[in-house]
Amino acid sequence: MPILEVSRLSKRFGTAEVLQGISFTLDKGSALAIIGSSGSGKTTLLRCLNFLERPDEGRISVEGALLFDAADPKTQAEKEIRTKRLNFGLVFQAFHLFPQYTVMKNITLARELLEKARRRDTGVIVTQEQVEAEARALLAQMGLSGKEAAYPHELSGGQQQRVAIARALALKPKILCFDEPTSALDPELTGEVLRVVRDLAKQKTTMVIVTHEMAFARDVADHIIFMDEGQIVEEGPPEQVFGAPREERTRQFLARYANEA
Amino acid sequence: MTNVSTIIGRLTDSFGLNLQLFGLTLLFSLPLGLVIALCAMSRFRPLALITKGFVWVIRGTPLMLQVIIIFFAPGLLELGAPWGSGASARFTAATIAFIINYACYFSEIFRGGIQGVPLGQAEAGQVLGMTRSQIFFRVTLLQVIKRILPAMSNEVITLIKDTSLARIIAIKEIIMMAQEYTAQGLIWPLFSTGIFFLVFVGLLTLLFARMEKKLEYFRV
């Protein structure tokens, strides 16, 4: 059974139909890359999965449980949405680290708040030491050991993005989403971030990656979706989408990228 | 002739009224200003519109007039004496007028500060499962404070000087006290009041510089 099922998702902004009946599934432990030109709706799709946008139509299920149904307001209650969000993690294009907190606190803050609520509700105690130890392990995994006490503005863009990935992982989401994680970085800094994502893929982290890095997508993803004008034009394994695209629009899009590269 | 130390003593005592009005106004107008800012940003349109209209009226009319209206209107409209009687009634009325006036000015500064924090900060909090109030108090607030500190320092410095407007309803603050001596033919007490304000504003300036320095450890 797929871990994520998205069915007939639509989203309008005013008269613009940004998403038109998007359906796809994602298997546990696999990486999905969504490619497409700017304005094709890929970022909106990611934001819908993280409940930053409310789809006008469609359903989202995780592990067989219905999380969201546009036709059923009961699935849209603010309080529940907050817990449902925790199924997903999101790494933003522009990092959005909290500037007033150290690297350590950026990673542990949300977790601490959640553990506090959990202790109140269930009596389960997770100590601060435990939370921080896990954060340190994540930082080591990101290659950032020793940066615990640094503030975001003291880090390079690539380092900030890796902290943001650690921050998202600290809540142990079932599905980790990336919204063009290297687009805000200088070219020489993209490598370190892509390497981390590649490692995560090797560890079978379930991921949805919106990206402009075609070589990276081909290399890291198990499945590719090509979107254009709010629709999925073509999908399949990377060898097929990149090697032998069936759709004319996919071919044109890839050709444009090949020329630029 | 009244001796100098007596005059300075009375001026100092009356400056206590300026300081009291200053302190009480800050104490209540800061939280009230935050509430007004949040109302003005409310997604419930009527509340936002009413709040904005109110802020417009308060910011659009002189504080001096507001002090007069708040103090005299209840009596003139035969609504009794809500402020009590005697000197404390005048002080109560002036304090309320100042709190409302300054809360409206602060609310606009807060609103600008809150809206100046990138949306991504709140969204980052959201996707990390934080509640609205957790996002506000743990993520946004300190960034807002850092952003608005220079503007706040301006307003607060203006406030201490504005407190002397309370003399319009005969609150015997320092300038009104000094004018009593002017009426007796002594001019220097009036000019010396400037020193009281200068010293206090100097202290405020140092305090704000310290606060800004304290928040220098991060960038927004």
Add this chain to the structure above:
Amino acid sequence: MQRKLLSLLLAMMLLAAPVLSLSEDSDLHYVQSNGKLVIGYTVYAPMNYTDADGNFTGFDTELAIAVCEKLGLAPEFVEIVWETKEIELAAKTIDCIWNGLTITDERKANMEITMPYVKNAQVVVMKADAAYENTTSLEGKTVVAEAGSAGETAVKDDPGLQKAEYIAKEVQTACLMEVSAGTADAAVLDLTLANAMIGEGTDYAGLLIVDRLAVEDYGIAFRKGSDLAEAVNQALMALKEEGLMDQLAKEYGLDLAF
């Protein structure tokens, strides 16, 4: 819109005041039920002021205490701002203005004023070394007086002063500062105030009263239609017979009006 709203509010305040205070049955009953007479004053030597020992005193202060005793009321002195005295009265934040108030037709139309109890004059004050013969000497010169004061009226009524350049000031005391600083040539203000403010030992030792203009009367003002004015008249006459009025007038250097 904003201006309309404000003027509406102010109009409401001012219109409501006389109508509503007329609907009061008796002002005397009102203050008697309060047990006190709230007396509005401004610091104005020699009428109401704090002496060198820190005691609140003055001609009007002592007189008001004596009158209140006759009426069986406790006097409560409240310092006010002169500009808003009529509003204070209407809003009942004070019960009377007892502070060397000059009786004018305008004021009589808006307030209930007692009989004249002290005589006053508007005087011209200049630097001691200034040349002055009569008001025509001030033609083209700068003359200051308090806006809306009896001094201003005197300036506007005098043919000589009409040709001077007139500047209205916020308070009478600021007028003397102008003359002293040389920013104005002459000030027109109350005799009683001028007497108290200039001369030896003051910052205005270099100023002199050079002329007396309109002679006028002081009265005590109450809310329009108030029966308190008549009660105070009776008390004043009784105090005159007892000799207290003459004693106070002598002590403070004033001329009684009756």
